[in-house]
Amino acid sequence: MPKSEQMRKLEDFENPRIVPLGGTLFAASFFLMKLLPARFMLERATERGDLKPGATICESSSGTFGLALAMLALQYRHPLVLVSDWALDRHLHRRLIELGAKIAIVEEPAASGGLQRARLQRLAAYLDELPGSYWPCQYDNPDNPLSYGKVAALLIDRVGPVDCLVGPVGSGGSMCGIARTLRSLFPELHTVGVDTPNSVLFGQPSGRINLSGLGGNILPANVDHTQFDEIHWLTPAEAYAATHDLHRTHGLFMGPTSGAAYRVARWWADRNPGKTVITLMPDEGHRYVETVYDPQWLASVPGWPSSVRNAPVTVSTPAGPMPGWSRLEWNRRTLEAVVGPGDASI
Incomplete structure (x- = not known):
């Protein structure tokens, strides 16, 4: 079988399910986004x-x-x-x-x-x-965001015009790739990135990141800051609480990055009635059964559940402490325009 045909055998698992979450809020729920x-x-x-x-x-x-x-x-x-x-x-x-x-x-x-x-x-x-070895380099490879044009086309086909896209940011591929494609057709698209404290992606000082799949301590080339209108930071406890809310309310058994994106998307949709909102949910919850879905493990999480905020606090800079859910109006600026010159990857 030709190589190109072999590489398409798993394509049926790539597309998300489009799940209505009430009103004009929809989830693009993936089996395994990557x-x-x-x-x-x-x-x-x-x-x-x-x-x-x-x-x-x-x-x-x-x-x-x-x-x-x-x-x-x-x-x-x-x-x-x-x-x-x-x-x-x-x-x-x-x-x-x-x-x-x-x-x-x-x-x-x-x-x-x-x-x-x-x-x-x-x-x-x-x-x-290893001579001849190959490094995909997901953080900097431009084929990463380019691949998500397929998802953008599916969203348009299933939902129609999109007013707001909300999703977690790690390598930058999914959010930046989908936003770039959608905005070519819908210039007023509002894009909301979801990050976590201690991640340098949007200007937080680097520190230990306790939420798998969100943020990072180095800045990927695939994060195009000019695609984002606002950024939200959620703590691990807040992401875990949102993950349980998503499961109990909609029956979607997803990971904590999906829960974090859901929390932000629900908040934005409630404040913008009538706007069509898509939130990206990258993977299912099976590998979190003994952690996020385990009450005993949750009891050991700092801030659980007493410090979980029900709404974000708006901040004027990404550089300060973020003990709970925070948001910043990014306004499609570069990272340097927001935080000033310097190496944000360190």
């Missing part, structure tokens, strides 16, 4: 000759992008090396090993850039050791 950019990046790399038959794929991931690569690497018969850290869920770890991936765990953060930077340093060593 399958789409992973397949697209590998397909384009194969077409360019960057990924040779049988070559080793190397990537840094502690979440669903690594799982997507493991599924695809097994299908296309590529060895896979994943560099991860303590945030890698033990069940996901076992699944990745069963899929044939080699897992390298980084224990100590780098002096600047935290665990993400340390993982990239370990990844660079593997790329040097």
Whole structure:
């Protein structure tokens, strides 16, 4: 079977379900969102000759992008090396090993850039050791946001004109790719990014991030700050509470990044009646059964549930402490225009 045909065998799992959440609020609910950019990046790399038959794929991931690569690497018969850290869920770890991936765990953060930077340093060593190896580089690869044009087209087909897009920001691929495509047709589209404290993506000082899938300690090239009209930061406790609300209210069994996006989208939709709002929900909740969905584990989470805010506090700068749900009018500005000159990736 030609390589391009092999790479499309998992396409049925890439598209989201479009779920009404009441009024004109809809969820784009994914089985595993990262399958789409992973397949697209590998397909384009194969077409360019960057990924040779049988070559080793190397990537840094502690979440669903690594799982997507493991599924695809097994299908296309590529060895896979994943560099991860303590945030890698033990069940996901076992699944990745069963899929044939080699897992390298980084224990100590780098002096600047935290665990993400340390993982990239370990990844660079593997790329040097393995001749002909290929790095998808989800954070900086322009094929990542480009792949999401397919999702934007599906949203228009199913919902029609979109007034507001809300979603979590990690690599920047999904939100920036979908927003860029939608805005070419709907220039007044309002885009709301969801982040978490201690993430440098929108100007917070770098620190330990305790919410998997949101934010980061390095700034990906795929985060296009000029696509965003406002940014919200939610603490882990607030994301977990929202995840339970989503499950109990709508029966959607999703991960905490989806819950965080739902909380913000519900708030925005309630204040803008009649506006069509789409919120992105990246993955299902199965790997969080022993954490986010476990009452005993939740009881150990700082701030649970006493510090959970029901509405955001509007701030004037992203640089200050954020003990709870906060929002900033971003107004499609560059990061430098908001925080001033400097290296936000450190």
